[in-house]
Amino acid sequence: MPPSLASLPLAGLALVVFACFAGLTAVSAALGFALERALPERRVFDLPLFPGQLRFELLGNAxxxxVATVTVTxxxxxxxVRFGYGGALAGAxxxxxxxxxxxxxxxxxxxAMHHRALVRIHRWHHRSQVTTPLTGQSMSVFEALGWMLGYVGLPCLLSQFAPISFWGWAGYLAFNVFGNIVxxxxxxxxxxxxxxRGATWFANPFVFHALHHARWTGHxxxxxxxxxxxxxxxxxxxxALYEQIASxxxxxxxKARGDDQG
Ligand SMILES: [Zn+2]
Ligand SMILES: [Zn+2]
Incomplete structure (x- = not known):
């Protein structure tokens, strides 16, 4: 970790972590809403949000x-997490x-969160059936803790085998926050x-996850x-649904279905 961060008092470190997450959240959400405005002919669902949805999602983001600020701090x-020294290659x-x-x-x-035993913690995120950029991080405290296993637990585990790069980890967090929101x-x-089909092994069109919110299962x-x-x-x-939206x-x-499913 950079010495400038290591030398901060706990409250100062928490403030820096919060500023990073909140700043990235605000910029990503602004870009997501700008994309929606810039491409009205490419709306996925032409359906209204539920009353008070944006307010509800803002609360989820808070x-x-x-949770992210406390956990990462x-x-x-x-x-x-064991950080090693190293430059761009270690980061990459x-x-x-x-x-x-x-x-x-x-x-x-x-x-696992769609299993009967855990579904309660996931319902907050699914309250949004038509999604917005604010839906990405709109979730219960328990689901957020689950995400922290990915944001902190996974790097912690990996770093037991070999020290990881601080900036590689920070980039990974930023990439996930940005991608999830936009x-x-x-x-x-x-x-x-x-x-x-080939490209989507690695990167989905947006309709892919939109269908998960609409249908509850799959994806x-x-x-x-x-x-x-x-x-x-x-x-x-x-x-087929992608093609419909793209045209x-x-x-x-x-309940929209593509041609092959009637
Ligand atoms: Zn979602
Ligand atoms: Zn789900």
Whole structure:
């Protein structure tokens, strides 16, 4: 960890951590809403939000930011993640291992939260059936703690084998916060060339997760279709729905199905 952070008193460190998460959240949400405004013909669902949805989601974001600030501050102060020295290569390596690692972790966490025993902690996030950029981090305190297993627990585990790069880890957190927020925007900015079966192993069009909110089941992964494809939880009609949205016809029902599913 940079010496300037290590020398801060606990409250100062917490303030820096909060400022990073809150600042990135604000910038990402602004970009997500700007995307929705810039591409009205690419709306995923042409349906209204539930009354008070944005206020409800803001509250969820406050919960998430509080949990993230406390967890990351304590993790840094207690030194639970072993950071090594190293430059750009170590940073790139840490980032390159953590990002796909999170995809596997998140699919498992998310699938577990849809089990009867845990579903209560996930209902807050699913209150939003039509999503907004604020939906991404709108969740219960217990779900936020689950995310912390990915943001802090996974790097902690990895660093037991080899020290990881502080900046690689910070980049991984920023990438996830940004992707989670912008990726919940109710818009489909993905170009056709990037919405192919090959490309979606790694990066999904936005409609992919939008369908999870609309349908409740399937599509437990977020960033890419890899885990859902390998484990049989991918909806087969999303390409048809993507095509419909990309040709300027938004979905007008949460029950919308692609051609192959009638
Ligand atoms: Zn879910
Ligand atoms: Zn979601």
């Amino acid at each position: 919960v998430f930011l509080a 304590l993790a840094l102060r207690l030194g639970v 390596l840490t980032f390159g291992v953590m990002v796909p690692g999170f995809q596997v972790f998140y699919w498992l966490l998310h699938r 990726g919940h925007a109710n818009v489909e900015p993905t170009a056709r060339q990037a919405a192919t 437990y992964g977020f960033q890419g279709a890899m885990m859902d494809r390998l484990l049989g939880t991918e909806w087969s009609d999303w390409p 300027g016809r938004s979905l007008t029902s949460l």
